[in-house]
Amino acid sequence: MDPEIRTLPDLKIYYVMQTGMIGNSVDRTADAAFHKLNAVLMKHGLLKKVDNCRGISPDEPSSTDPKKFRYGAGYVLIEDVDLLPEGEMQVTVYPAGRYAVFTHKGQYSTLWQTWNAAYRDWLPSSGMRLRELEPFEVYRNDKAYTPPEKLVTEIFIPVEWTL
Numbered sequence: 445m446d447p448e449i450r451t452l453p454d455l456k457i458y459y460v461m462q463t464g465m466i467g468n469s470v471d472r473t474a475d476a477a478f479h480k481l482n483a484v485l486m487k488h489g490l491l492k493k494v495d496n497c498r499g500i501s502p503d504e505p506s507s508t509d510p511k512k513f514r515y516g517a518g519y520v521l522i523e524d525v526d527l528l529p530e531g532e533m534q535v536t537v538y539p540a541g542r543y544a545v546f547t548h549k550g551q552y553s554t555l556w557q558t559w560n561a562a563y564r565d566w567l568p569s570s571g572m573r574l575r576e577l578e579p580f581e582v583y584r585n586d587k588a589y590t591p592p593e594k595l596v597t598e599i600f601i602p603v604e605w606t607l
Contacts, residue, residue, distance in 0.1 A: 459518035465510040477517035551592035575602035
């Protein structure tokens with residue numbers, strides 16, 4: 445499993461961080477966070493300006509207390525806007541840098557397999573180390589319109605070369 449190494453510019457991300465796993469399900473937690481984020485962007489007429497949909501993953505679900513588990517639902521917009529934080533929505537800028545990008549094909553319930561392979565199998569022998577930044581997922585199609593087996597998710601792990 446070899447990732448594509450990409451260098452990204454600064455990314456302005458509008459997001460809602462959901463704390464506490466809902467019904468022991470990452471999917472339900474993500475849906476709740478995206479629902480809150482969509483409400484703010486819809487209020488400002490910005491849903492049509494979404495470039496891509498991101499899931500920010502500061503916590504590993506199986507090793508985090510479900511009450512403390514965090515999932516960030518985020519969007520990068522196709523043009524710069526001056527929308528300030530509002531309600532639970534926050535704005536952050538991910539700094540430019542290098543990412544190892546792993547492509548996962550299939551249902552979200554099997555994403556953990558790709559995450560595990562990236563961290564357990566690839567990273568230790570890659571000549572790279574993690575940067576101090578949360579990894580994230582980019583959802584390339586919409587689960588509302590795509591059969592689970594056809595979903596495509598890219599996992600972006602912030603990395604840098606070791607010395």
